[in-house]
Amino acid sequence: MRSYATEQRSLLSDYLSSRPDVYLTAMEVANALEPKGVSRSSVYRNLLALEGQGQIVRSAGPKGETLYRFCGERCSxxxxxxxxxxxxxxxxxxxxxxxxxxxxxxxxxxxxxxxxxxxxxxxxxxx
Ligand SMILES: [Zn+2]
Ligand SMILES: [Zn+2]
Structure with a gap:
């Protein structure tokens, strides 16, 4: 059985991988996943973890905001x-x-x- 933490991370992964060429702020991701029961802190923690694995590219938006984009293993x-x-x-x-x-x-x-x-x-x- 998958742990609660794994479940939360996989919901985040699924959400991001279904939007491969879209730049999202952590806030947008958190708002979208909240109805699915993914906590805000879990979103922030897992964005960092996925970035560490090279599955997410982080960049700065026009207003200096932090944007995330999913790229998957192939982009590492x-x-x-x-x-x-x-x-x-x-x-x-x-x-x-x-x-x-x-x-x-x-x-x-x-x-x-x-x-x-x-x-x-x-x-x-x-x-
Ligand atoms: Zn251009
Ligand atoms: Zn790439």
Whole structure:
């Protein structure tokens, strides 16, 4: 049997994975899950946990608010580019990520954390 904590986390996971390309604030997520009996503190705790696992990308919105976007396991191994105007996310492939990591590592042996690396800019459509 699944524990209460596991159940709460899986409700959160399901909710986020059904909205893969939407940016949500923790407040929006909490409001949506409250009717399902997921507590606010559980939402905040699990957002952090999922972010730690690379399943969630956290970014700053136009007003400086914290936004979360679900990306799942497949997004834990590469760098993302994010458009600051429309929020569009571009996924570098593994080879491109390795190339960037190689450049960075020649500087003081810096080890890139690809899971959390987002390069901000303006996408082609918005330029
Ligand atoms: Zn990705
Ligand atoms: Zn854009």
């Amino acid at each position: 191994d590469h760098i993302h580019l994010q458009c600051e105007r429309c929020g569009r996310l571009v996924h570098l492939d593994e080879e491109e990520t390795r190339a960037v990591a190689a450049i960075v590592s020649t500087r003081d042996g810096f080890e890139l954390d690809a899971t959390r690396t987002v390069i901000y800019g303006i996408c082609e459509d918005c330029r």
